[in-house]
Amino acid sequence: MKQKKNDLLHSLKHLVRGERINDGWTEESPRPRDWESVYRRRWAFDKIVRSTHGVNCTGSCSWRIHVKDGIIAYETQQTDYPSTGDDFPDYEPRGCPRGASFSWYTYSPTRVKYPYVRSDLYALWKEELKQADDPIKAWENIVSDPKKRAQYVSARGKGGFVRGNWKDVCQMIAASTIYTIKKYGPDRIVGFSPIPAMSMVSYSGGTRFLSLIGGTILSFYDWYADLPPASPQVWGDQTDVPESGxxxxxxxxxxxxxxxxxxxxxxxxxxxxxxxxxxxxxxxxxxxxxxxxxxxxxxxxxxxxDGALAMAMTHVILKEFYVDKETPYFTDYVKQYTDLPYLITLKEHNGNFRSDTFLRASDIGDSQELAEWKTVVWDESTKTFAVPNGSVGFRWDKSNKWNLDLTGENESEINPLLSFLNEKDSEVMVEFPYFSKEQGETVERGVPIKKIKDKDGNELIITTVFDLMLAHTGVNRGLQGDYPSDYNDADRPYTPAWQESITxxxxxxxxxxxxxxxxxxxxxxxxxxxxxxxxxxxxxxxxxxxxxxxxxxxxxxxxxxxxxxxxxYVGQEKVRPLEGFSQIAFANDWVKAPRFMNGTSFFYFATEQFRYEYNFDEVQTKWGSKYTNMHPADFNAMSARLGWLPSFPQLSQNSLDVMKDARTRNKDDKAVIDDLAKQLADGKLDFAIENPNDPRNFPRVFFNWRSNLLGDSGKGHEYFVRHLIGSKDTVLSDVEQSWQPKDVNITETPPEGKTDLFVSMDFRMTSSGLFSDIVLPAATWYEKQDISTTDLHPFIHPFNAAISPPWETKSDWAAFREIAKQFSELAKEHLPAQEDLVMSPLAHDTVNEIAQPRGKVKDWRKGEVEAIPGKTMPNFNFVKRDYPNVYDMWITVGPNIKNGYGTKGVKIPGDKVYQSLLDRLGKSKQEGVGKGYPSLYSDRQAINAILLMSGATNGKRAVEGWKSLEEKTGKKLAHISEGREDEDFTLDALTIQPRQTISTPVWSGLENDNRRYSPFTVNKEYHIPWHTLTGRQSFYLDHEVMLDYGEALPLYLPPINRGPFVKGEKEIANNGKSITLRYMTPHQKWGIHTMFTESSHMVQLFRGWQVIWMNEEDAAEIGIKDNDWIEVYNRNGAVAARAVVTYRMPRGAIYMHHAQDRTMGVPANTINKNRGGTHNSVTRIYPKATHMIGGYSQLSYGFNYYGPTGSQRDTLAIVRPLKEVDWLEN
Amino acid sequence: MKIKAQVAMVMHLDKCIGCHTCSVTCKNVWTNRPGMEYVWYNNVETRPGPGYPKSWEDTDRYKGGWTLRNGRLHLKAGGPISKLANIFYNPNMAEMDDFYEPWTYDYQNLIKSPRKENIPVARPKSMITGDYIDKPTWGSNWDDDLAGGSEVVPMDPNVQKLQEHIAMEYEKTFMMYLPRICEHCLNPSCVASCPSGALYKRDEDGIVLVDQDACRGWRFCTNGCPYHKVYYNWNTHKAEKCNFCYPRTEAGLPTVCSETCVGRIRYIGVLLYDADKVKEAASVEDPKDLYESQLSVFLDPFDPEVIAKAEEQGINRSWIESAQESPVYKMAMKWKIALPLHPEYRTLPMVWYVPPLSPIMSHITNESQLSAEGYIPAVDDMRIPMQYLASLLSADDTTVIRKVLLKMAAMRVHMRAKTVGGIDDMKKSKLLQEADITIEELEDMARLLGVAKYNERFVIPTGRREMDEDLHYKQGACSIEDLAPPEGMVTYPFERSEGL
CATH class of the missing domain: 3.40.228.10 (Dimethylsulfoxide Reductase, domain 2)
Incomplete structure (x- = not known):
């Protein structure tokens, strides 16, 4: 038996000599090694919890959170993903250094542990509450008194937080919300929270509340510019991409x-x-x-x-694989799955021709249903027209022929002709737009055509999209015109030599x-x-x-x-369990028509960026265009008016008052609609978007959660600070010198500090928190339950609490539950149930997408067309707002589910689902309107509700979804998911092991048989049409605005090279050296947006913050060495940072990696001695009109689906040394 | 023949995405504590670049590793006599600036700042002095992705050596990543450097450790290791280093850095070697011969004689079978695509590296030059100069590097021919010949490098606890020995295995 260890003897043991081997070189020591247990104890823990990171990076990785002595000690990746198959790499281990460092946040010094309130506001609030003894009155007294309001608004972003408690703070939020609804209308309550996919229940907490009260919910995917507008344009789909496998x-x-x-x-x-x-x-x-x-x-x-490079490659492929020799696989594919064989009409223009719209069945006297929405090909076999199935007309004509079969009437085979080259009646000169240089030019090239008579006997000149593509890209087939001679012709688009001079x-x-x-x-x-x-x-x-x-x-x-x-791959849009999520998140189970607002337009107006527009040269280009010279704000106002884009706040008048008033005149819904349409047409009601400077239309209460709007995504950051927040900004541009709109009413000076209450919810202190009036403490991703999905892999990952929310933190779901509760309690006395008017745009994937024939712009205000809701203007919906019962509705699943639900045109019957929800979630015992309904009180219940209601996570729903699509398409589809019909994911099951989602018609990729997800495999293999005009993948877009812009076919448009300042503007004095460079904000390595950049490991694995990469020769030109301080500025603002100098960067461009936030190590700029700024201080919003069109097939609005993007790459900025470092410690 | 088992690692640099996940997970588990702020047992270096600590490969300065004098191995920093002379001052040691001064930020100011005129900020602060600093000036990965460019890259000792081969210009840019941990060498110079005998190489698996009870903080190990992978903990005043996650490998799990490597570049397996041949292998005259001489130390785990001898010496079946399945054996010994880092240091390092392929130089404009095999570029046109790789991995012998790259290219060409076709058979067979490899081997390689399932990447037998005494006692008492002293315990008779 061993004796107890004797420390002295032990320490002497190393003197004992061991056996020598290896020619005496090595000694084998007999020394004890008990000390080794030290490290073994470090690698020992109480438990492992499966969680993930709710960050908008598309990662959605499964992690093992190690809890040791009750503390979150470290995390490593899970390696138990289901296998992808025997001869295929598996997914394990997924993760990155950012995620691996996340545990830092739980106990970090930047953790928000308690509710915080701006001290100036809190003092006012307490005082007024004492005086008025009525929270709503107290709030009114503060915000209606300009002096009091200014006192706390001007304090924003300047420190001075004090601790509050949840009850008081939620009461303040509820009071401000109720006051705003009564005074201005519910759509002045605005919420921004991005990317539900990354933590959908946390997202839903807020949007469910906003949907119930009628608040405005802002989009993010388009606003982030991660939405590729080309996707809806080409496929009629938001974004659908292959999983990484x-x-x-x-x-x-x-x-x-x-x-x-x-x-x-x-x-x-x-x-x-x-x-x-x-x-x-x-x-x-x-x-x-x-x-x-x-x-x-x-x-x-x-x-x-990149566009120039791609156009040259297009040229090569068309020439070598279509013209020089035919490639049967390609030809068969484009005939069946693209619009290349579809017929286009040409119209005369100054003696030449320009391509116009698709030829429709109605043009050739075909009288079938919706013939105006059915596109036409030339059948090579019968030498005549044919109208293949699958165009958008078939989607809505109830014929069960919405499919891609190349059959015409009487089931005859159609063989679409690609080119009229060998069957042409003649050849005409067609003008194509050419914008590679500053001014719009044209190129004239011969195109083979056919001449036909339309139903009225008029002559129509037609050709195919394919013939136009060949001419446009400069692939000659012995035709006349300005075609390039060969690949080395550098002067004519779009040859390889031509691109060389550009790229x-x-x-x-x-x-x-x-x-x-x-x-x-x-x-x-x-x-x-x-x-x-x-x-x-x-x-x-x-x-x-x-x-x-x-x-x-x-x-x-x-x-x-x-x-x-x-x-x-940029951005994260894929909520796999979409059907269930949409019901829970937007409270469709209780009320319909949430106020979905596109973020880009909202912020463009709310932050007054439209007042600082560049003044375009109004010289008419050779191509000419009606709409390019329209101020984007005017175009946006028109877009809202014609029902293309949403517009919230919607009217200058309170929508509740408008309804009350309208109901005094009419009881009948139809009559009310007519009445309201007339009032609008007569100008008795005003669109808020046309009066953005009217204080009635300010976004009064703003919720920012799961987001760092002000330190991250807010393009034109300085305009946000000035106009929305009202704090100290660095806007360097001049309204006087800027281009102002014509149809939008403005005040002389743009208003500042528009919002009354800015609320953030976060577990760390970001720029958004610093500018907020209230910061609520959130639980981290290791402290709550939720689910996350991504398009990068097919698994649903749960969040689980490794520890309970510490300090006074709450999950977002629980936080909004608390807010809803306080709201309802106050509403019982102050805000009775009433009717609301919600005006929503003509939506994609609804019958409204065929509202405006041939994509012609017809403005009812100009009398070009009658004002008809749902046709020539937005839809009018009436919604009952039961304010006193908002809380009861929030915590239960409402009865609308029983009537069935769905998304993207897929319908799921509701009765069975509702019964299952009752079983799984339990019945609510809370007295009130929700008693006896399925309970949605907890995060867990919300997760399980979403999983149960969606096809990707519940086999029965998947099969039901496919069945609903069978009806539209006349195709057998249900079998796709029948093998997995019994699968039923729950939070607990997903926590045991990740599971692969089930194929559902909500998504276009097939996933059975352990197949990797690839988009549109459903369309290709089952002949399901794309959600486009022709039902095929689109090369050609024939909306009037597209044609006007010259963007009917893909072409090269150079980046916008607008100077750092505009003509006439007062520039910043610059005595030393400076250089003007293209300023870009790619995603960084040491953070995801502003997330992780603070964590100690990420900070020290590179250089700390904030830094800007530049080419070393550019740097040398202004005397900058590696790690020197610089400042970067233009008319939008300024940012101070350190330079990272390298030869890996090209000359002429700098990268300020998105988004480092200004919270760490950022001194003042020397221009106005303001701290700053963020990577978005020198950017601004540039909306593009072609993204604002709507009411026309795939070019119809969808939330996060179509709309102007907040692009930010087309920015030039001046870089110079930052001569003195001032930390602004005064 | 004295057979020993070594748990070794391969890092496949061609797969490395330079993400540093390995560094972070390692740090969180092992060095996330006071005294170790600046310590990264595992770090990833962008190359060309000076690495961490700065220019660690400058052995003239740091005097790490071994040198050969009159045919005999000597520590470059000097033997016991010179150590004694310099015991209170080691002139060759890396200083804080060579690592970096760790920093943090004054985060609390964001929440606690009183009402002021400007938006609050968290200013940078030194973690050593606690004082504000204006800006950090160096870090463990300061030159990530060639940050610092031609101001920093020339600090790479390999670059200094190869100036004529390396251009620092946009068009000719190249880069690669070099993740590094302790090499757990067969001939460790850190162990030999320690005046207290605190460092040792574990008998059962070759892991090199610093005994925390025995270390006296002399710090000769820190630069005695030519890889600079032993660190000084300023809080405990003792040296600490990568422990190859022995608490995990003993349980049959891969190291944290390996399991969490999302590039899936790391492979762990057992090697059998003849401990009696180590000294001889490290003592060959020409540094270029060191790679082959190191290989000669390893034993064929399929050789019946080796198996018999190993069993006789107490290495059991599961360890022998693991050696047979070892991915490290396949890559380093069988296919010879994994190479030792700086073999010229003569420590016989046990972390092996597969050199990276890289894009061809696009200033080659002649089309026929572009595509020796149609789709896969030829190895001689690649951006990373072969001399640079040879400087890292083969003591400047470019023929070794070229051979590895040819094998990798041949694998890609063959797999393309197999999965797509469209490749000229004549050219393909010429390539195979030049790469000196069979199709079967190429397909095995493609499987291990490409498909790489978890259990193929990591083949690790559990530790031999059955060799301990008192297992019955430990079953109930482990980690609470203080509460369960063994005195007076009646235990079951315990037979230890034969041969011990």
């Missing part, structure tokens, strides 16, 4: 402006590993980006010129890559893939850049095939 299936992978290793870290290995399976990888990027390390070739295209990429490489890409697709039937993202998407002309790149995908038949197609 499918990268392993591709055989030719072009990575084009998305930094996969840096920003898709958990999944980059699939790309790397595919190379060992014989895949070629090509990288396109202006800098030597991380992904170039894995490329076989680097194409260093100058920033923003700087060697023409031989362009030819080689285009050729290989197509050859590979022909050999593999479409396994050619292009990954794209922020680098190509965050531009003003993102849609055209993307459409040009998508040419390559569509022309090579690569879309709808595993291992092929586009792969867009």
């Amino acid at each position: 499918d990268w392993y299936n591709t055989k030719y992978f072009i990575i084009w402006g998305t930094n996969i290793p840096q920003t898709r870290t958990p999944d980059a290995h699939f790309m790397v590993e595919s190379r060992y399976n014989g895949t070629k990888v090509v990288g396109v990027s202006p800098d030597y980006a991380e992904y170039e390390k894995f490329a076989d070739m680097w194409l260093p295209a100058k920033a923003g010129t 700087g990429v060697n023409r031989a490489h362009v030819i080689q890559v285009a050729r290989e890409f197509a050859e590979n697709a022909a050999l593999t039937k479409g396994k050619s893939m292009i990954a794209m993202g922020g680098g190509t998407n965050h531009w003003f002309h993102s849609d055209q850049i993307y459409r040009s790149i998508l040419n390559l995908i569509l022309l090579t038949g690569s879309q709808g095939t595993n291992g092929g197609g586009w792969a867009h």
Whole structure:
């Protein structure tokens, strides 16, 4: 038996000599090694909890949170993902250094542990509450007194928080909300929270509350400019992309402006590993980006010129694989799945022709239902017209023929003709827009045409989209006109030599890559893939850049095939359990028609950025255009008026009062609608968007949760600070010198500090928190329950609480429950139930998408058309607002579910679902309108409700969804998911092991048989139409505004090179050296948005914050060395940072990585001695009119689906040394 | 023949995405505490670049590793006599500025700032002095992705050596990542450097550790290790280093850095070697011969004689079988695609590296030059100069590097031919010949490098606790020994295995 350890003897043991081996070189020591238990104890813990990170990075990784001695000690990744198959790389382990450092936040010094209130406001509130003894009156007394209001508004962002408690603070929030609803209307309560997919229950807490009270819910995906507008334009779909595992299936992978290793870290290995399976990888990027390390070739295209590169590749592919020789796989594909064979009418223009709209069945005297919405091809076999199934007319004509079968009437086969070249009646000169240089030019090229008679006997000149594409891209087939002579013709678009002068990429490489890409697709039937993202998407002309790149995908038949197609990775939109989520998040179970507002337009007006517009040169270009010279604010107002885009706040008048008033005149709903339409048409009601400076239309109460709007996504940050917040800003532009709108009413000086109460909910102190009036303490991702999904993989990941919410923190769900409770209690006395008017735009995937024939712009205000709600103007919906019962409704699932529900045109019957919800969630025992209904009180109940109601997570719902699509398409579909009908995911099941989602018609990729998700495989394999005008993938867009802009076909549009200041503006004095550079904000390596950048590890793994990357020769020009202080500014604002100098960056461009936030290590600028700013201090919003059109098939509004994007890459800024570092400690 | 088992690692640099997840998970578990702020057992370096600590490969300055004098191995920093002479002052040690001065921010100011005229900020603060600093000036990964450019890159000793091969300009940019942990060498110079005998190499698995009871904080190990992977904890005044996560490997789990590596670049397996040949292998004259001489130390785990001998010496079946399945054995010994880092240090390092492929130089404009095999570029046109890789991994012998790259390229060409076709057979067979490898081997390689399932990447037998005494006692008492002193316990008779 061993004796107790004797420390002295133990320490002497090392003197004992051991056996010597290895020629006496090595000694084998007998020394005891008890000390080794020290490290074993460190690697020991109480439990492991499965959770994830609710951050908008698309990662959605499953993590093991190790709890040791009751403390969250460290996290490592889960490795138990279901296998992808025997001969395929698995998903484990997913994660990144950012996520791995997250545990820091729980106990960090930046943790928000208690509710905080701005001291100036809290003092006023307590005083008024004492005086008035009525919270609503107290709030009124503060905000209606200009002096009192100014006292706390001007204090924003300047420190001075005091601790509050949940009850008081929620009472203040409820009082301000009720006051605002009564005084101005519910749509002045605004909420911003992005990316539900990353934590959908936390998102839903707030949006459910806002939906019940009639508040405005802002979109994010378009606002972030992560939405690729090209996706709805080409496919009628928001965004649908392959899961990362499918990268392993591709055989030719072009990575084009998305930094996969840096920003898709958990999944980059699939790309790397595919190379060992014989895949070629090509990288396109202006800098030597991380992904170039894995490329076989680097194409260093100058920033923003990607469209030119893609157009030249399009030229090569069309020439070599369509004209020089035919490639049967490609030809068959484009005939069935794209609009290339569809017929376009040409119209005369100054002696030449221009392409116009699609030929419709109605044009050729075909009298079937909705013939005006049915597009036409020329049948090669019968030598006459044919109207194939599947165009949008078939979607709404109840004929069960909304499918891609190439059959006409009487089930006859159609063989669409691609080109009239061999059957032409003649050849005409068509003018194509050419905008590669500053002014719009035109190029004239011969196109083969047919002449036909329309139903009225008029002559129509027609051609195919394919013939137009060949002429437009300069591929000659012996036709007249300004065609290039060969690839080396540098003067004519769109040759490889032509692109070389724009992109700087060697023409031989362009030819080689285009050729290989197509050859590979022909050999593999479409396994050619292009990954794209922020680098190509965050531009003003993102849609055209993307459409040009998508040419390559569509022309090579690569879309709808595993291992092929586009792969867009920036932003996170994919809520896999979408059907259930939409009900819970937007309270559709109780009330319909939430106020969905597109973020870009909202912020454009709310932060007055429209007042600082650039003044376009109004010289008419040769191409000419009616709409490019319209002020974006005027265009946006028109868009709202015509029912294209939403517009909230909607009317200058309170929508509750408007309804009350209208009901005094009419009881009948139809009559009320007519009455309201007339009032609008007569100008008795005013659109709020046309009166943004009217104090009635300010966003009065603002909720910001799961978001750092002011330190991160707020483009035009300084305008936010000045106009929305009212704090000290660094706006350097001049309203006097800016372009002002004509139809939008403005005051002389734009208003400042518009919002009455800005509320943030967070677990850390960000810029948003610093500018807020109230900061509520949130539970972290390791302290609550929720679920997360992504398009990068097919699993649903749960959040679980490793520890209970510490200090006074609450989950977002519980926090909004508390707010709803306080609200209802006050409402019982102050805000009775009443009727609300909600005006919503003509929505995609509803019958409203065929509201405006041929996409003609007809304005009822100008008398061009009658004002008809739901047709020529927005829809009018009447909603009962039961304010005293908001809390009871919030915590229960309402009875609307029984009537069935769905999304994207997919319907799920509701009776059975409702019964199952009662069983799973239990009945609510709370007295009131929700008693006996399924309880939604807890986070867990909300999660299980979403899972049970959605096809991706419940096999029965999936099968029901497919059945509903069978009715529309006349296709057998239910079998797709029947094998998984019994699967039923719950939070507990997902916590045991991740599970792969089930195929549902809400998404376009097939997932059965452990198949990797690839979008549009459903469309290709089951002949389900895309949600577009022709039902096919679109090359051609014929809306009037598209034609006017010259953007009917994909083309190259250069980045906007507007100077740092505009003419006439007072510039900042600059005595020393400075340089003007393109300013870009790609995603960073040491944080996701502003998240993680504070954590100690992320700070020290690079250089701390904030920094800007620049080329070393540019730096040398202004005397800057590595790590020197610099300031960057333009008319929008200024930012102080340190320079990271390198030769890896191209000349002429700087990267200030998105979003470092200004909270750490940021001194004052020298311009106005303001601290700052953020990466968005020098950016601003540039809305593009073509994103604002609507009411027309795929060009119809959808929340986060279509609408102007908040692009920010087209920015030039001045860089100079920051001569003195002032920390503003006074 | 004295057979020993070593748990070793391969890092496949071609797969490394430079994300630093390994660094963070390692730090959270092992060095997230006072005294160790600046310590990264695992770090990832962008190359070309000076690494962490700054220019650690400058062995003239730090005097790490071994040198050969008159055919005999000597510590470069000097033997016991010179150690004694310098015991209170070690002139070769890296200083704080070579690592970096750790910093934090005054975060509390964001919440607690009183009402002021400007938005509050968290200013940077030194973690050493607690004072505000204007800005950090160096860090463990200061030059990530070539940050600092031609101001920083020339601090890389390999660059200094190869100036004529390396251009620091936009068009010719190249970069790669080099993740580093302790090499757990067969001939560890840190162990030999310690005046207190506190460092040792574990008998059963070769993991090199610093005994925290025995360390006296002399710090000769910190620069005695040419890889600079032993660190000084200023709080305990003792040295600490990567422990190869032995609490995990003993349980059959991979190290934290390996399991959490999302690039899936790391492989762990057992190697059997002849401990009696270590000294000889480290003592060959020409540094270029060190790679082959190191390989000669390892034993074929399929050789019946080796198996018999190993069993005789107490290495059991599961360890022998693990050695047979070892991914490290396959990559380092069988296919010879994994190479030791700086073999010229003569420590016989046990973390092996597969060199990276890289894009071709796009200033090659002649189309025929571009595509020797159609889709996969030829190894001689690549951006990372072969000399640079040779400086890291083969004591400047570029033929070794070229051979590895040819094998990797051949694997890609073959797999493309197999999955797509469209590749000229004649050219393919020429490539195979030049790479000196069979199709079967290429397919095995593609499987291990590409598909790489968890259980193929990590083949780790559990620790041999059955070799301990008092297992019955430990079953009930482990980690609460203080509450359960063994005195007076009646235990069951326990037979230890034969041969011990």
